[in-house]
Amino acid sequence: MDNIPILKIGSALLVTIQVDMHDQLATRLQEDLTTMIVKSHARGVLIDISALEIVDSFIGRMLANIASLSRLLDADTVVVGMRPEVAITLVELGLGLPGVKTALNAERGLTMIGGVSGGTEDDEDDDD
Amino acid sequence: MTTEIVPIKTGEDVVRVRQKVRVRATEAGLSLVDQTKLITAASELARNTLDYGKGGEARIETLAAPRKGVRIAFCDKGPGIPDVQLALKDGYTSGNGLGHGLGGARRLVDDFDIKTVVGEGTTVTIARWKR
Numbered sequence: 603m604d605n606i607p608i609l610k611i612g613s614a615l616l617v618t619i620q621v622d623m624h625d626q627l628a629t630r631l632q633e634d635l636t637t638m639i640v641k642s643h644a645r646g647v648l649i650d651i652s653a654l655e656i657v658d659s660f661i662g663r664m665l666a667n668i669a670s671l672s673r674l675l676d677a678d679t680v681v682v683g684m685r686p687e688v689a690i691t692l693v694e695l696g697l698g699l700p701g702v703k704t705a706l707n708a709e710r711g712l713t714m715i716g717g718v719s720g721g722t723e724d725d726e727d728d729d730d
Numbered sequence: 731m732t733t734e735i736v737p738i739k740t741g742e743d744v745v746r747v748r749q750k751v752r753v754r755a756t757e758a759g760l761s762l763v764d765q766t767k768l769i770t771a772a773s774e775l776a777r778n779t780l781d782y783g784k785g786g787e788a789r790i791e792t793l794a795a796p797r798k799g800v801r802i803a804f805c806d807k808g809p810g811i812p813d814v815q816l817a818l819k820d821g822y823t824s825g826n827g828l829g830h831g832l833g834g835a836r837r838l839v840d841d842f843d844i845k846t847v848v849g850e851g852t853t854v855t856i857a858r859w860k861r
Binding site: 622623655658688696 | 740741742744745748749752762763765766767769770773774777820831833834835837838
């Protein structure tokens with residue numbers, strides 16, 4: 603019964619983390635997300651952490667895991683809404699979250715992923 | 731000042747420690763950044779207590795002198811740490827973390843003390859003072 607809702611917006615999935623994460627919840631989220639990515643053919647995952655008062659190495663690891671998992675499933679992950687005090691603490695902790703893309707807010711995050719419109723396959727023929 | 735003892739046996743207990751520390755840090759008048767640093771350090775250490783110390787407890791107290799602050803001791807009766815200097819190094823981990831637990835937590839607080847005896851357990855005490 604304890605789970606984190608995953609919303610579909612265009613070709614992206616939006617996850618808003620509002621509760622204090624613990625082990626089972628983190629594992630559950632990773633499983634639910636990977637299932638959803640495959641099922642919905644999502645091209646991106648937006649993780650909103652604006653409600654999180656802290657990000658410790660446990661949460662940091664979870665974010666990094668989700669980013670790796672999504673990459674393997676052909677989806678981009680963008681973490682959005684990090685609070686300034688959380689950023690300060692993370693840097694001091696030595697946790698720069700390498701490999702995790704970030705954006706200031708959900709709107710910018712969606713733009714990074716490719717917008718809400720999705721589906722429209724831009725003809726990006728690399729002429730070489 | 732009353733000392734509050736919070737058992738650390740499950741992942742949910744780590745969350746509980748964070749919540750209790752936040753209440754104390756707010757009461758002590760720590761700034762938002764200082765609160766965040768203290769809670770993050772507490773979260774790292776509570777998880778260490780759980781993962782490496784095989785569980786234990788956190789003792790949280792509010793300090794009044796010389797300044798207001800919050801002190802937390804994390805105690806376990808786990809295997810202890812054979813080489814503390816090595817464990818404090820960035821990048822060190824014996825578990826599945828990113829290896830920033832101990833050294834990272836130390837940077838986030840004003841006072842940091844670690845007492846460990848191999849085979850008997852570890853106590854890590856941290857404090858953060860109001861500026």
